[in-house]
Amino acid sequence: MKNLIKVSFFLFIIFVSNFFLLRPGSWFFQDTSYWYKNYQELWSGLSLQLLPLLNNGYYLGYDVGLFGSTRIISVLLSFILFILFGSSLSQALFTIIGLVVSFFSFYFFSGILLENKNIRYVLSLLFTFSPLIISAEGYTVLFAGIPLFLYSFYKYFSKDDKTRFIYLLLNIIGSYLILSYIRYIEIGFIIILFYGIYFLLKKEINLSLKKIFYFVLAYILLFLPSIFSLAAQLLEKSNTAFNYATVFANHSQFVNFINSFNYFYSFNVTPYENNYFFILGVITFIIIFVGLVRNKKFSSLLILNLFIFLTGITLYGLNNIFNNFIFNKLITFFPLIVNGPYWAFFISSFSLPIIIGLVFGESKRLIYIISVFIIVISIIPFLNFNQFEFRKYKISDIPKPYLDYFVKPFYGIPEATQYIPGTCWRAEYMQKADVPTMCINFGLHYSPISFANPRLLSGKDYLLSVLLNNKTSLNNLRVTHNLKDIIVANDIVKTKGPGPLTNNEDIRQIKEENIALSENSLLSLNPNPNFNFYYFKNKNDYDFYIYSPKTVVRKLNLNDIFDNSLNIYDRPVVVDNNQINLNKNYQSANISYKSDPLNSTKYYVKIADVDFNKPFLIQMNQSFNTNWKLYFSNESEFNQASCKDKWAKFSITNNNRCQYNDPIINLSDIKFLSRNPVAINTHFEGNFIGNGWVINPNNIPDNLKKNKDIYIVIVYEKQIYYSYAILIAGVFFILLIAASLLQEINSRLRKYN
């Protein structure tokens, strides 16, 4: 096959399968709607990779839990593309690059198994344009990870004694890609395990001590942020550590086992969901099975791939085959396992191209015919631009209120907001009944106070988010969550799937909630055709984010948060635990604090107007975690964090706030670790899920008591270690790149000479 034909055909398929993306406008469909509309969202997305405390739009934030920072490569790629090409085109290019990288990864990987370049080319097309991979638009770069890992692993541990750093580098990149989406980690692990055993048994690799040493060292250093974030969660015995797994691994259903032999199965976008594709999918498998039956010679490679294929189907039909028993046993060892087609079929789809190549190996023409048949069927649905999953929307077509409130960049400090009926809206966003899901807000201006995602939140944080659903008695949340605004949809229409559904009952309920809120005398209303923007009339007079409470209110039941009983003028803090020993009243300090919206892990605080010989409280309405520490600071440090804007004064809460810029990776913060944290024993859970500290006179050094004001820094201590972990990983990544380049250049020069 001539190279020109190969390249042309490849470009043609890329173009056809992505033509719907290359049209003008933004594409948003369910999970893939998480694309940046402006630079602010872009920076916010990048910063998420550098912080252990995420918010992802959620006002209170949550600890990242497992595998922090693993999306750094895909996020950096999307960052660069966005800078170069803007929002719309960067989304398309990100997907296309993912497909191209997947193709080449599989092409090189197949080179260690097969010799014929034309067959390898065709099978790489089969892999790249398999229904599962091309339908997982937005995640295509992930699928390059497994073949890249296997190829580079094989080459690195080749029988050649030389340690080639380029392959180690590629292997690390492959691992980062595999780990970039947590739910697919086990898929990668299973396939790699199979091939690893295969390479070992076939004695095709050389596990020399020197190579193993470099390999392990590189992994430890370059994955230090991820290792740190996982180890820290385990050491803290955090509830959240394996939350994702516990929630994700939902397996109560028997599956439609027939789908195991449907080649045209999709994930995310679902263009193959009709009987014709199902019949074609089964026919494809029938053809493969005919080849299997007629195959005269079973090589170890074919047997290996058959086992991989069967593993995928077995995991998919685990309940059908074995009932809950085996699943419950396996889940202990494989926490992310799930018997869904969108998980298990990635295992079987990895092996299918190789099986096709091997069973039809004697007839190249047959391989070409079958492969072209499969590829054409796979990409044809992507030409149906009428399918609502493929539609693109111009940003300028978005109704003005949505544009003004949620799309226009905002660089200030976000306002805590409650959304009814939640932040992921559908048709309402574009006022049509068949628009895909769009999560309208990453909380850049109006951060949601509810985040009912059980994968990421646990305990009271999660419970509270669930309780908040459709509630209208929200006055107390001014204190507990610093709530300022309530946004209620008034353009809800009945929708059809896929995506969140709204029906007549939901629409009726939202109307009732609008009425209830309109009767709340504390609220003012800014209506528009799309939603009602309620805000507390005195929202500019209070800031309950960091304040010094005057009174302690005991509420032992989480539901009491909706009893509207708190008087904000009392500057209360709610305590829901009888074990915490607190007075009923305290003197209230004047707090001045500096906040950076892009970095929620550090606040500079000045405490004034208080007798330091008597106790007082500090409350911060940020998710409770023992990693939050107070350290004494000084006026010079406080002033070094210079305010970008004027101080905002809040008379009700007796505090002041300004915005400053703090580099996310601030290595000088290590100085705090040498200081003793303040009031570590009197750190309590205030306002149900926030952080409270009792500052007693004995907590304050005598020399500081003489001053009129005291300066402290509130730091999420983990960030300090995390920053160094990122620095070490970054430095060694650059060193590895340099070592690889030098080694390759030297080797080429030697060859030339």
Next chain:
Amino acid sequence: MNSLKKTTSLFLIPLLLVGFWLFMSLFFASNYSLSVFVNGYGQSNIKNFNTNELLKGQKIIGSFKSKENNLGIVGVRFFNFDNISQDIVTFRIKENPSKNWYYVHSYKVDQFQPNELFTFGFPIITNSKNKNYTFEIQSQKGKPGNAIALSSLSPTFVTEFQFTKSELLANKTRIPIFLIKKIFYSFSDINFAVSSSIYLLPLILYLVWLFFRKSLLVSQNYILVEVFLLGVLTFVFFMQQINRDVELTLIILWIFLVIFYRLESSVSFLLALAFLILVPFLLIFNLNLIAENSSMWTYFFLVIGTFQAAIEYRKKPGNLLTYDKFLQKIFGSYLSKKYFFLSTKFKSLLS
């Protein structure tokens, strides 16, 4: 020695296999215990039967005449559209023509499995025989897309009659009648009938082998395979619920036949292919459950074939029966000639 061999082959082994059949049929062919009678009812016993979503306030109303005493369970077959619904249903039952409900209880539907019977239990009615009963199942929160429905599979619902050991032992003369009734009721359940016949298969195969063994060895008669395939097809076409013990029995039998006839892995793959080819045709005729069974057997034969291929790769045994010779043996020369013609034609098209 000869007589010992004869006793073993003619008496002991068949006895063991009969014991196997009885034991498995009594304890593993049915989801119900030995002391439970089960009676199945069809769609005609449901008022205005339909398989639409059961929405808030809507009811399923069923009626039946109890055939035995000790009525304690009504099991209804639901379908959940492969979603976990958040609905709650209220079950109530009363004797006709009473106005008062004998028992009322609510159940979350997230535990309902698709096309499986969900059992609504209530205090046992000891004197229920020949009395008419009505039951209702009412949805509390069913919404479109978040509701359950009746399954189209049969039986639509069952009634279960529980007898205690003490009851049976109190009057031992009733035990034979009880057992006869138990067998009768059991065989009225298609799943029991199929399972029991599969458990009988080892005995049947053994007896066939016993009587045809000379011809099996001499002329390579594959009647055992044909009987086995009949068993699998019976399972695929008539079994309406998952029974892993039956599947395991068939799998073990197939492995035995593979060893006995020295079948190559391609034969297992061929059977996998055959069951896969059935699937689209079954779906065209809306025989979804049978298609599901067929795809399950595609998987089982694929697994067995893969393991065979691995063993063949490792051990490289000779004189294995390949798929084309297998086809010839099973279906005779006619089909193999037709296949040969098609195969040659196909090859010439490609070249």
